[in-house]
Amino acid sequence: MKTPVVFLLLLAALARTAGAADTPQDSIEQRVKPCTSCHGNEGRATREGYFPRIAGKPAGYLFNQLLNFREERRHYPMMTYMAQLQTDTYLRELADYFGGLRVPYAPPNPPNATAAVLDRGQQLVKDGDKALNVPACSSCHGRRLVGVAPAVPGLLGVSQDYLTAQLGAWRTGIRAAAAPDCMRDLVQRMRPDDLNAAATWLASQAVPDEAEPETSFENPPPLECGSIKQGSRAP
């Protein structure tokens, strides 16, 4: 009778020690605590939130975004504040850490949109629109839309709010990438309805099991993108 109690107490004590030692002090995990308080534990975010998942995105893309925030091509004061006094080397290390994380994705929220909107979204994502001179999203972001390392992000596994906000920011010029800014050019050729349809469809899709970003483009990207060069450069 006595033994189990002692055992339980021991177990509890061990659990407590383990809890305190969860985050080794002089570690990258300790260093990214400011990031994970918004981007979620291990950068996995949540389906509802505005804050995007960063775990498993191509590291070059994450590094580009840190530079874009630091140099105010992207505008989100909290991110600029966090990145502004850090060296390229350190930002690269943080990007590599989150880029290398493999944590499971939550299933997508059921879409709140008509079939017509979803069809239009799927058409834009998979085929593009020749009349608007807009290539398919998949021609750069990969056939499975999980991104192409090192600099092109996947489009799945982030919330509709986030996608819509980013496309809107590109349209109004609040978000920018290194020149030539291919995303700005093509987003500005699209109507808000189309942007919304594409975001809605993307947010309704489950992330494939093998979500590892592609390592190379299937065909050469149809647009010239400064961010692809920027993300490939060593710090």
Added chain:
Amino acid sequence: MRKLLWAGALVIVVALIGIFWFRAPDRLTGEAPPPAATPSADPVARGRELVVLGDCKSCHTARGGAPFAGGRPIPTPFGVFYSPNITPDAKAGLGGWSATDFWHALHNGYSKDGSLLYPTFPYTNYTRISRSDSDAIYAYLRTVPSAARPNRRHDLRFPYNHRSLLAAWRWLYFRPGVYEPDPTHDAEWNRGAYLVQGLAHCSACHETRNALGGQAKAGPTGGLVLDWYAPSLTSPHEAGVQNWSTTDILTLLKTGVVSTASAKASTAGPMAEVVSESLQYVADTELQAMAGYLKTLPINTQPGDSEAAKTKYDLPPPILAAGKDLYEKNCADCHGHDGEGHEPEVPPLAGNRAVTMPSAVNPIRMILFGGYSPGTAGNPRPFGMPPYSLTLSDEEIAEVLDYVRTSWGNAAAPVVGEDVSANRGNPLW
């Protein structure tokens, strides 16, 4: 009408300048106390070092913009200033300026066209700079790449948008004059005083300003600048370093953090930028001179400073309980159950003067926005504090801060939710 105004302003300026000469002779010719290391004979090389020490680039460069091309917004109680382009561009920058024009800006606070400069450009400090240092800074600025970015008009409230009023301001708060060495101190101390009072313009932030932006004569007594509180350098209860070792001061200024048995501090907000952009690149001998001077600043004691006279703040039990509960849930994992911290990664909160100084602005902003220490050669992979602006309400932040400010021997005045809400908004400066 406009011409009349200009003429009127000019008459006032001339009259005031006349009064200045009559009142206190301007010291124009003094030489700077020499640095410990023999300065380079090349004025451009010397100018480059001086420009780094003065951190000119920080204010005169927009984020992501061309260096020294200006355009950075500088929010103040009087409106938003936009720093001007100081590259050699002929039209937008200082291309048409002579070394003497530049000296007049630094030393006298007026522009090439004679218009008075707003003291956001800290000529109240720069007037201490010697003519030969001014010429070296000018020589270096002629060598930076030209950028055509046109200057943006300041966005100031009435009546501060009337430049001519600066004549009165200057009469009240500005006396030009190159640094005058103090013969009772040695050369190193004088060098430090010259740099701290002049080019490094420490008092531009670390000194109380009145409602008109004028500065007290009491020395660097602390002040609110760019939404942060620049703590007093004359108080050992704020950021005074009178009792620190020179090594500890150097470590803080060069790396942005210090965590030894004798000194614990980290830089945040605008000071983190000063370390990141300027101080980490400054020669040790210059920093040592500055540290030596800072150690001798007179201690400005406040009533209630002594242990015996310390006010004991007894929080209402429900607030104390709520604050403790929030602390245990949000803070204790890193900062420890008794505010002991885990150095060097996590600073202690018990006995931490950044937490207990009378102004609660900085700890409020740290809880709201968190943030990293600056990335420097001496501390290239800094640790950071997570932001709580999205997870805690104004009242909750006030409660947890009240708990921290009154626990483990800390005895600082509590804050309320309004103090927190006044600091929400933008983490940037």
